[in-house]
Amino acid sequence: MNRKRLWALLIKESLQIIRDPSAILIAVILPLILLFLMGYAVSLDARNIPLGIINKSNTKEAHDLVSSFVGSSFFKTHIAYSKKELMQSLQDNELKGVLEVPESFGKHNNYSIQILIDATEPNTGGLTQNYASKIIQTWAIEEGIMPSRGITIVPRYWFNPPLSSRYFLIPGSISVVMTLIGILLTALVIAREWERGTMEALMATPTSMIEILLGKLIPYFILGLGSMLLCFVVAYFWYEIPFNGNFGILLLLSAFYLFPSLSIGLLISTIAKNQFVAAQVSIIAGFLPAFLLSGFLFEINNMPIVLQYFTYIIPARYFVESLQTIFLVGNIPSIFIKDMVCMFVVGLFFFTLVVKKTKKGLE
Structure with a gap:
């Protein structure tokens, strides 16, 4: 050469x-x-996920929980008083999930709620569930509903803290x-x-x-x-x-x-x-x-x-x-x-x- x-x-x-x-x-x-x-x-993240909410309870806990979802940047909430209306929107792909707060929520230590999620897009469906669970967990801790004793899980995200x-x-x-x-x-x-x-x-x-x-x-x-x-x-x-x-x-x-x-x-x-x-x-x-x-x-x-x-x-x-x-x-x-x-x-x-x-x- x-x-x-x-x-x-x-x-x-x-x-x-x-x-x-x-x-x-x-x-x-x-x-x-x-x-x-x-x-x-x-992007594999999700923001402004359309979420329908129907609140049948008049308790303070129910209103606080709904407010947590309304104030979240992850969801774009739609409040309705008819479950049929929200289910129709879910079928029409206008909503990715429906949160139903029953009438008994907040009464006699009953905090059961239902979340219906559109899983046709698995990634978005999984994110909707994770975001909703996180909001509910944060709200429960602030309200003192979570047990103060016993096992406490503190997640730490390595290498990508903001996920x-x-x-x-x-x-x-x-x-x-x-x-x-x-x-x-x-x-x-x-x-x-x-x-x-x-x-x-x-x-x-x-x-x-x-x-x-x-x-x-x-x-x-x-x-x-x-x-x-x-x-x-x-x-x-x-x-x-x-x-x-x-x-x-x-x-x-x-x-x-x-x-x-x-x-x-x-x-x-x-x-x-x-x-x-x-x-x-x-x-x-x-x-x-x-x-x-x-x-x-x-x-x-x-x-x-x-x-x-x-x-x-x-x-x-x-x-x-x-x-x-x-x-x-x-x-x-x-x-x-x-x-x-x-x-x-x-x-x-x-x-x-x-x-x-x-x-x-x-x-």
């Missing part, structure tokens, strides 16, 4: 990136758009964004050379194929790290996601992750030789697996066993785990080392395929 030739290729590719608006668009504008969409549009889904969605979304950037950027590189006819000119030079590949890989590797820094700034300063790890380790993890991502992109562009086809394949082979099978949104252990084995060749699986760990937990070397080794092995596999597939010829 000739250092001067490689340096010339690096300068050439860097100048091409600067002159190409699409590369800056993908590396700078696209991450911001995706992070803001995932930060605000994708905000954004705390793990944003780090996971950074992985998805970096996947799309790394694969999409490099998927267009060699395909663009073939379309413009400049690949023949590169092959006519004394440079070897490995020098050509490295000359295209390294500039986009640096550009990918810049995109990672941008994502970190948005996550930490805009969304105020806690960061409990070491920033140097974060860059190291990102570097290990960019290796397989960029290699997959190079492999796609080498096979496709067309920018449109390369872009489509990068979405299907890169973005969708990272979004659906990395553990970003869906628990891997809940997937069919065949898909669980398939996730081992998806680099985003390891990067999502590392990002969520370094943001919310801190530095856990055992996790980071395992994930970096796996990402390197996957990257080496795809880069080897690129080298074998890419030959210095026009066939």
